[in-house]
Amino acid sequence: MEMYFKRMKDEWTGLVEQADPPIRAKAAEIAVAHAHYLSIEFYRIVRIDPHAEEFLSNEQVERQLKSAMERWIINVLSAQVDDVERLIQIQHTVAEVHARIGI
Numbered sequence: 001m002e003m004y005f006k007r008m009k010d011e012w013t014g015l016v017e018q019a020d021p022p023i024r025a026k027a028a029e030i031a032v033a034h035a036h037y038l039s040i041e042f043y044r045i046v047r048i049d050p051h052a053e054e055f056l057s058n059e060q061v062e063r064q065l066k067s068a069m070e071r072w073i074i075n076v077l078s079a080q081v082d083d084v085e086r087l088i089q090i091q092h093t094v095a096e097v098h099a100r101i102g103i
Contacts, residue, residue: 009084028077028078032078034073035070039067
């Protein structure tokens, strides 16, 4: 697993370093401006899937998941090299939760 995390970190870091700073700044600006709408649209589409009903209540989505998705969008699209390791750990935690509940 350590090798996987190292490879992921190296790839993500490389992508951040290769992107022109004005492009990264614009991506971060767009993320901040549109994260709320994107999270609403994401969960609207997810909740169409009948299998999602057993995992997602309207209250849960409204109370917790939309804001978490908004943070994720902003964090990923505004990531700097120093953020990559922390973001990978967050992604891993989210993946563990999804795996535990069978999503």
